[in-house]
Amino acid sequence: MTRRAPVAERFTPDTDHASTGELIARMSEQTSTLIRDEMRLAQAELSAKAKNAGVGLGMFGAGGLLAFFGIAALITTAILALALVLPPWAAAGIVTLLLLAAAAVVSLVGKKRVQEATPAKPERAMDNVKQDIEQVKGAAQS
Numbered sequence: 001m002t003r004r005a006p007v008a009e010r011f012t013p014d015t016d017h018a019s020t021g022e023l024i025a026r027m028s029e030q031t032s033t034l035i036r037d038e039m040r041l042a043q044a045e046l047s048a049k050a051k052n053a054g055v056g057l058g059m060f061g062a063g064g065l066l067a068f069f070g071i072a073a074l075i076t077t078a079i080l081a082l083a084l085v086l087p088p089w090a091a092a093g094i095v096t097l098l099l100l101a102a103a104a105v106v107s108l109v110g111k112k113r114v115q116e117a118t119p120a121k122p123e124r125a126m127d128n129v130k131q132d133i134e135q136v137k138g139a140a141q142s
Helices: 020-082 088-117 123-141
Strands: none
Touching: 020 088
16 A cells, blocks of 8 residues: 555645635545545555455364364264274264264253343343433423
């Protein structure tokens, strides 16, 4: 990105012989230019941040995928360890039942949390607004 000159250098006024109308027109033009420049800067900044966020999200996804494979390898290790003392089918069955039980518990806890979050309305904020309205009504009546 190119560095732009400070505002004072870009807008050096020649106000010695300018009329009030000319000064107002210049001010309007310079204000528009300044706003456009600031908007371009904000757009460039947001674009760079969005690109960084996208790369970060991609890396986060890759990390999640690697973690998934790591957990799968850990489960396989547990089955193989149990297979040293049990028949392989029994070891796999025990690990499968444990995983399904854990999945059921996590799902039920998640369902409870979702039910607690509904209805999705900001109840405290709504109560505060109602109190504010009552206070304004009370002040208006006095």
